[in-house]
Every structure is written in structure tokens, then in C-alpha cells.
Amino acid sequence: MRTIAIIGNSPHTYPDLQIYKNDVDIWIGADRGSIELIRQKVPVDYAIGDFDSTTEEERGIIKDYCNEFEEYPSEKDETDLELALLKAFSLQPQCILLFGVTGGRLDHELVNIQLLYKIVCNNIKGSIIDKNNVLELTMPGTHKISADAYYPTVSFIPYTKVVKGLSLTGFYYPLTKQDITWGSTLCISNKLIGKNGTFSYEEGILLLVKSRDTIQK
Incomplete structure (x- = not known):
């Protein structure tokens, strides 16, 4: 079963990603989530987003560390997390794990929970995981x-x-x-x-x- 993990930009909610390393086949950093993957010494297979929450130096670090870097304009229809999710769909996984997508702005948190509906409608098992919760x-x-x-x-x-x-x-x-x-x-x-x-x-x-x-x- 192919499992993809997507890391968002809610720094206060990240669990220890090392726990999941043996279960995840592909890691995607959404915007600043890529920095957290690097910090926790986890591979960054794809870094995706407008990267408006990173400095020029941090973007350089991400580009050097990741396998594929996809930068989008800041004015766009999708959030960085949804762009990462669309990339995940193209890779045809059976399971998608979302980290760092709760605990920040409430509008982002609510719509991120709704993204689970998009995942399940694609016949994929999806979970949101943070330090205190798992949602499915x-x-x-x-x-x-x-x-x-x-x-x-x-x-x-x-x-x-x-x-x-x-x-x-x-x-x-x-x-x-x-x-x-x-x-x-x-x-x-x-x-x-x-x-x-x-x-x-x-x-x-x-x-x-x-x-x-x-x-x-």
C-alpha cells in the first residue's frame, strides 16, 4: 500500500515524524512544512507551494534538500496544502496522512478537515494527525x-x-x-x-x- 504524507505549516502541532518513517513512501512539504521535514531529518520528495512564509535563505535550503521543488504564485485559487494534495492524488496512493494542518487559523483548520472528504471521495484512506488528535x-x-x-x-x-x-x-x-x-x-x-x-x-x-x-x- 502506497502511503503519502503531507506536512503543512502549523508548527505547534507537529508530532514526531520519525515514528511514521517506516510507513510512509513519499513525503511532501507544503510551503514551510518542508522546513519541518528538514528539521526532523525526514526526506522531502516534493516541496510545493508559494513559499511566501519562508525567507530566501530557507527557500535555498529547501531546494538543495528536496528531490523536486514546485513554486507557485502567491495569488492562486488553491491553498498550498490543496496543491500538495493534488500532487499526492497524481501519485495514486492508497493512504494519505496530513500533518501540521490543525492548530493555526481556524478558517484553514476547518477547510483542511473538509479536505478529508476530497480524499475519501477518491477512494483513498486519509487521516489528519497532530500531537493530540487523529481525525479520519x-x-x-x-x-x-x-x-x-x-x-x-x-x-x-x-x-x-x-x-x-x-x-x-x-x-x-x-x-x-x-x-x-x-x-x-x-x-x-x-x-x-x-x-x-x-x-x-x-x-x-x-x-x-x-x-x-x-x-x-
């Missing part, structure tokens, strides 16, 4: 979920106005054939009671969020 958009059917000690809390948020027939098995708070709608908090802050569980539903689109509480220093 799912379609109707039965889905297996495994316990994750780093992201122990599991929430389900309806992406469409209604998600019909949601059932949760293997959770502390089980559910059977329940419809959930926009604004419902019924499926927030659940946990698995064993190593694995399942969730299934009949209609709609559901956002799965695995998370951990922010550690205060």
Missing part, C-alpha cells in the same frame, strides 16, 4: 478500531446532517442503531474497553476523532 472521515459500513494508548479517547461526530443507525461494540459506552445529528454530543469522549472494537452505521458520513488531553506544563 468514514463512510457507511462496519469499521474495526484498535486501542491506541497515545490517543485513548474516541469520539464520533456527524459530518453529514444525520448519521443513521450508528452502533458501537467494544466501547465503554456501547450504542445500538442510534441516529445522531449535527449538534449532538452523544458520541463524544468514549473509550475502548479492550484492544479492539467496531463501529458501524447505515447512512451518512462520520468523522472519527481519536484524541488525548493536552498536557499542561
Whole structure:
């Protein structure tokens, strides 16, 4: 399975990318995300964007480090992240991981979450990963979920106005054939009671969020 990772420009949310090095086949830096890949000593297969958030010196470093550098004008229809995503689609992956795309401007964060819809509509598994959360958009059917000690809390948020027939098995708070709608908090802050569980539903689109509480220093 070909997996592509795209690194955006939200510096306070980056996880340790070394954890994912063995699982990722191609790394794409979106604008200043390329600098984070270099900082974490991860290969930059593609560097894409207008690079308006980098200095001339930093752009030179990126060009020397990456395999392919694609610079776009700052006045364009797509964000740098969407340009990186379009490049990823052209490489025909089965999975796309998005890092550094949350925790900054709220308008960017909301639209970046919506990009998961574009990914799943291309029959590709997609996830947004940061220090405290993993987000995945799912379609109707039965889905297996495994316990994750780093992201122990599991929430389900309806992406469409209604998600019909949601059932949760293997959770502390089980559910059977329940419809959930926009604004419902019924499926927030659940946990698995064993190593694995399942969730299934009949209609709609559901956002799965695995998370951990922010550690205060």
C-alpha cells in the first residue's frame, strides 16, 4: 500500500515524524512544512507551494534538500496544502496522512478537515494527525478500531446532517442503531474497553476523532 504524507505549516502541532518513517513512501512539504521535514531529518520528495512564509535563505535550503521543488504564485485559487494534495492524488496512493494542518487559523483548520472528504471521495484512506488528535472521515459500513494508548479517547461526530443507525461494540459506552445529528454530543469522549472494537452505521458520513488531553506544563 502506497502511503503519502503531507506536512503543512502549523508548527505547534507537529508530532514526531520519525515514528511514521517506516510507513510512509513519499513525503511532501507544503510551503514551510518542508522546513519541518528538514528539521526532523525526514526526506522531502516534493516541496510545493508559494513559499511566501519562508525567507530566501530557507527557500535555498529547501531546494538543495528536496528531490523536486514546485513554486507557485502567491495569488492562486488553491491553498498550498490543496496543491500538495493534488500532487499526492497524481501519485495514486492508497493512504494519505496530513500533518501540521490543525492548530493555526481556524478558517484553514476547518477547510483542511473538509479536505478529508476530497480524499475519501477518491477512494483513498486519509487521516489528519497532530500531537493530540487523529481525525479520519468514514463512510457507511462496519469499521474495526484498535486501542491506541497515545490517543485513548474516541469520539464520533456527524459530518453529514444525520448519521443513521450508528452502533458501537467494544466501547465503554456501547450504542445500538442510534441516529445522531449535527449538534449532538452523544458520541463524544468514549473509550475502548479492550484492544479492539467496531463501529458501524447505515447512512451518512462520520468523522472519527481519536484524541488525548493536552498536557499542561
